[in-house]
Amino acid sequence: MIIAPVRARAAFADGRLDAKYHCSPGVLANDHMRALQLAGAEIRRVAGIGGLGSVGATSRTRRVYAAPGEDSLPYLRPYDIFDYMPQAADQLSKSGSTNLQELVPEVGTILQTCSGRNLGPLAYADAYISRFVVSDDMLRLQIADKTxxxxxxxxxxxxxxxxxxxxxxxxxxxxxxxxxDLSAVQVPFIDPLLTNETAEAMQEAIRTRERARLRLEELVREFASELPQISSTDPLKAGWPLRASSLGGRLDAAFHDPRIDRVRDDLKRAGGTHLGAVADTSMPNRYKRYYVDESHGRPIMSGRQLLQLKPVNLQYIAARALDFKAYELGAGTLVFGARGRAEERISLPALITEDRSSWLASHNVMRVRPKEGISPGWLYLCFATEQVQLQVKGSAFGSVVDVVDPANLNEIILPPVDEERGNEADRCWANFAAANALEAETVARLEQAILMKAVAA
Incomplete structure (x- = not known):
């Protein structure tokens, strides 16, 4: 139970009587703002009269999903925006949907989640993000002055x-x-030097991440363009002939998709190889969950959090819950969520960099560890292609949720090795880690300066 004293004047001033409001960390943070103002800091509202910028309130927009071949725009849901490489959830019809262009954020827009269980995370629209229609369930904050x-x-x-x-x-x-609510948040400007240093560091982190995103996208496109292309003469809805003797215990249509056999044969002829020959795959057992605070455990990620720059609602688990060595990811490991719905985010890959090498991941996460001399970046490029994704999703099985099994995964055929592009992909992921570290360091330094100034006041 959280207990906090509240003065009657403060309780009635905001017109709120619910305990969740008055026991929140925001009460203490508001006290810090008052202390900073008394100490001479300039306090500016985020938006509104005398504010730093403007907040665009979003309204529900009619979304019409595009048919194959229709003129469309890629669509991101709110939490897709926090991924290393956001992937379009759907394609929206330009002719059928209304006001889509209003939902495409300009470069420099701060995107703020405005509903959900994990409220609070925000993102910055760079040149990569600005290509997408972003959900109307995010507020848009525009501030003209760059610093x-x-x-x-x-x-x-x-x-x-x-x-x-x-x-x-x-x-x-x-x-x-x-x-x-967003407009009313007060921003303290403590010292001009701190303001400039913070802005410069954030700019460097954003640029580093933007360059890595654009180059990694380009590498995947180049790599995939040189592979045998997926071809299908008839739409899948028309069905295809299949002998009963070839079912082999699998009755699900995705497993017997005729495109899979064609892709596998084409990749073999092009010099491809089985995944099991170049990497070790594994998934640990289930465990009892004993979650603790950050100082008493290790961070443990779910399949969704693997893809996120800053994992949302990251949990920490106690040593008594599991063997850390068995669940530790290690740098250079390719990972993806292996339980879920095959038609959604299952099998989307991420690469573990040095900053997350000691982090853990749940038993729902597949580990693909390259063997000696194999480039982790090349493995990422392979799993990012439609040719490999089709095989992985087709291998999934399960009556309730789809599961990718290590034994089946070992049999998929990878494209020929491209060491040069693989090494460059490695550098892109290293730049992601560098951008994350710089941003986290900058934010922590600003928080420390705020607290020191408030306490001193």
């Missing part, structure tokens, strides 16, 4: 900024933030 924008991005990412941001959340079932 103020990047400083605000850092501040809203600090524990203090997050506490202020979520202090006014409402909702009986799902937490929700309005445009007014």
């Amino acid at each position: 103020s924008r990047l400083y605000t991005l850092a501040f809203l990412s600090t524990p203090t900024g997050q506490a202020l941001l979520t202090r006014s959340k409402t909702g009986n079932v799902i937490d929700h933030l309005s445009a007014d």
Whole structure:
């Protein structure tokens, strides 16, 4: 139980009597803002009169999904935006949908989640993100001055900024933030030197990540373009002939998709090889969950969190719950969620870099560890292609959820080795790690400066 004293004046000033509001970290964060203001810091609202910028309130937009070959735009759901390499959830019809262009964020827009269980995460629209239609369930914050924008991005990412941001959340079932809630958040400008240093560091992190995204996307496209292309003479809905003797215990249509056999044969002729010959695959056993706070355990990721730059709602698990060595990922390991729905995010890959080498992952995560002399970056490029994704999804089985099994995974055929592109893909992932480290360091330094100034005041 969380207990906190509240003065009657404060309780009635905001018109809120619910305990969740008054016991939130936002109350303490608001006290810090008052202390900083007394100490001479300049306090600016995020938006509104005298504010730093403007918040675009989103309204529900009619979404019409595009038919194959129709003129369309790629669509991102709110939490897709936090991935290393966001992938379009769907394609939206340009002619059937309304006001799609209004949902394409300009470069420099700060995108803020405004509803959901894990309310608070935000992202910055770079040249990669600005190609997508982003869900109308995200607020758009526009700040014209570049230094103020990047400083605000850092501040809203600090524990203090997050506490202020979520202090006014409402909702009986799902937490929700309005445009007014975001606009009312106060941003403290403590020192001009700190402001400039913070903005410069955030800019460097954003540029590093943007370059890595654009180059990695280009590498995947180049790599896939040189592979045998997937061809199908008839639409799958028309069916295909299959002998009963060839069923082999599998009755699901995806496993017997005729495109899979053609892709496998084409890759073999092109010099491809079985995954089992170049990597070791594994999935650990289930475990009892004993979650603890950060100082008493190791971070453990789910299949969805593997893909995220900053894992949302990351959990920490105690040593008594499992053997850390068995679940530790290790640098250079290719990972993907191996349980879920094959038609959705199952099998989308990520590469573990040095900064997450000691992190753990759940038993639902497939580990693909390259053998000696095999480039992890090349493995990533392979799994990022449609030719390999088709095989992986086709191998999944299960009556309730789809499961990719290590034994079946070992039999998929990979494209020929491309060491040069693989090494470059490795560098892209290393740049992701460098950008994450720089951003985390900048945010932590800003939070420390805020707390020291508030305490001193």
